[in-house]
Amino acid sequence: MNFLIDLANWDWSDIFVITAVGYSVVFAVLILLIIVYKLMPKVLNLQLKRRLKKEGREITAKSDEEYVPGEVNAAVATALHLYFNQQHDEESNIITIKRVERTYSPWSSKIYNMNNARHYQP
Amino acid sequence: MRRFVKYYTALAMLFMLFVTGMQAEAQAVAGESGGAFFNGLAKFWENSGFSNFDIRQLVMIIIGLVLIHLAIKFKYEPLLLVPIGTGLIIGNIPLPVSDAAIGIKDEGSVLYYLYFGVGEGVYPSLIFLGIGAMTDFSSLISNPKLMLLGAAAQIGIFATFIGAVLLGFEIHEAGAIAIIGGADGPTAIFASSNLAPHLLGSIAIAAYSYMALVPVIQPPIMRLLTKKRERIIKMPPPRAVSKTEKVLFPLIGLMLTAFISPGSLPLLGMLFFGNLLKESGVTDRLAETARTSMVDIVTILLGLTVGASTSAAMFLTVGSIKIFLLGAVSFGIATAGGVIFAKAMNLFLSKEKKINPLIGAAGVSAVPASSRVVQTEGQKADPSNHLLMHAMAPNVSGVIGSAVAAGMMLSFLM
Known part of the structure; x- marks a missing residue:
């Protein structure tokens, strides 16, 4: 698939051609991507504005206000999270200690504990 | 030690x-x-x-x-x-010496079949699919001009290409070695398996070793090329990116890069496909598999077979020493290229839009290691400065740039 270069008998000019063309293409691809991604939000906004105009709604936001910075989003999300986490049921505010009744079982009995072996007299 | x-x-x-x-x-x-x-x-x-x-x-x-x-x-x-x-x-x-198929070069052995994925460039493509499914490109979409830093850092690849020819490597070998300068392991393996399979072991080990050493190699170069007042530049926070933009990004990126540099299609096609799985919002299961289980399995197979294919006869040569030497130099050149280009960009930007030149170092595609290095260095100059999100933009565009550069090398040399 190679083009330009005679790979069997290359010389230094070929090396510089590969370097110059290769590096330029890398730049060209990324510059094209930059142009496309710069234009993309503008095109998307254009459509949005057109739709809103059709619906008869007023466009009040300026172009700078259309995008909320990430920090503002994070602050709003944190505030909502904290708010929803603070939602509790109504409580009586009276703290009590309830006595727990346990039915007797030899499995948990202190009488049969290993430490009691010293009291055992045959 | x-x-x-x-x-x-x-x-x-x-x-x-x-x-x-x-x-x-x-x-x-x-x-x-x-x-x-x-x-x-x-x-x-x-x-x-x-x-x-x-x-x-x-x-x-x-x-x-x-x-x-x-x-x-x-x-x-x-x-x-x-x-x-x-x-x-x-x-x-x-x-x-027997008929039993045991070694990686013996046709029919288990290792031989596992190595097929390296030799034919299957594993690097699958790793790119995983990278696409785990990467958030929103910082890049919100500030596209930072992509230029990813392009500038690719000078490491082309400088290494010239260096490798100067050191006496054959033109195909030089093309394969050059990709180490992109600091991208899968891309280096992909290019090497196509251009110089006999050097694959040395190139892969050099690329991954230097990627591991990013926190050691980059900071001195970054400090050398920047002044304190440049390192403390605070960049405005990136804007929030809409879902439509995130979905359109991989589709446009795929078509644009593939049409210009078809050689990079196996890598960038998979990268953008993985990102579409992530951002479409309807293929969460596929994206989850691609970025977790699949990429883990491929990493295991890739690492093991690349190691196993590196025999003493191929690795312990003067050529390998030269490759390691070129790798170190190319990493330095790539880092310097990114930082210097960021400083050059600042000459044309207004005061409030100036970029912190440290993020230029993230133009090498060691994701996210070099972004972390930028964040650490930025915080050393000003603890309240967070550069991680900004550095991710040149970092991921570096991945795209190195894959395009590898595609160009393949187009020229195959």
Whole structure:
């Protein structure tokens, strides 16, 4: 698939051609991507504005206000999270200690504990 | 480290004594008695690894152990260095000359089939799919001009290409070695498997070793090329990116890059496909598999087989030393290229839009290691400055840039 270069008998000019063309293409691809991604939000906004105009709604936001910075989003999300986490049921505010009744079982009995072996007299 | 070297030297000496002693003994016994039992024993000895042992293989096994040690003790890229180190040991166990298919080069062996994925460039493409499914490109979409830094850092690739030719490498080999300058392991393996398969082991190990050493190599260059007042520049926070933009990004990126540089299609096609799985919002299961289980399985197979394919005869050469030397220089050039370009961009930007030149260093595609380095260096200058999100933009565009550069190399040299 190679083009330009005679790979069997290359010389230094070929090396510089590969370097110059290769590096330029890398730049060209990324510059094209930059142009496309710069234009993309503008095109998307254009459509949005057109739709809103059709619906008869007023466009009040300026172009700078259309995008909320990430920090503002994070602050709003944190505030909502904290708010929803603070939602509790109504409580009586009276703290009590309830006595727990346990039915007797030899499995948990202190009488049969290993430490009691010293009291055992045959 | 000193204790480590001491232990391994002692072990190597014991091993040598054992090997030479046993070999002499077995030959003597078989010769004297000539009995069937001892002949069998001698045959067994001939087929054992000890009999077919070569000192260079011991060196390779020690290199494998050192890589494993670095990964476990110092946590240098453990997910890659542990499989590669183990692969080095597996690939350098001396094998008998027989019809049995055991080694990675023996057609029909298990390792041979596992290596198919490296040789034919399957694993690098699958890794790119995983990278696409785990990467958030929103910082890049919100500030596209930072992509230029990703392009500028690719000077490492082309400078290495010229350097490799100067050092006497053949043009295809130089093309494969050059990709180390992109600091992108899968891309280096992909280019090498196509252009110079015999150098794949050295190139892969050099690329991954330098990627592991990004926190060591980059900071001095970054500090050398920037002033304190530049390092404390605070950049405005990136804008929030809409879902439509995130979905359109991989589709536009795929078509644009593939049309211009078709050679990069196996890598960038998979990268953008993985990102579409992530951002579409309707293929969460596929994206989750691609970025977790699949990429883990491929990493295991890639590391192990790359290590196992690196034989002593191929690796312990002057060429490998040159490759390692070129790798170090190319990493430095790529980092410097990104930082200097960021400083040049600042000449044309208004005061409030100036970029912190440290993020230029993230133009190499070691994701996210170099972004982390930028964040750390930025915080050393000003603890309240967070550059991580900004650095991710040149970092991921570096991945795209190095894949395009590899595609160009393939177009020229194949």
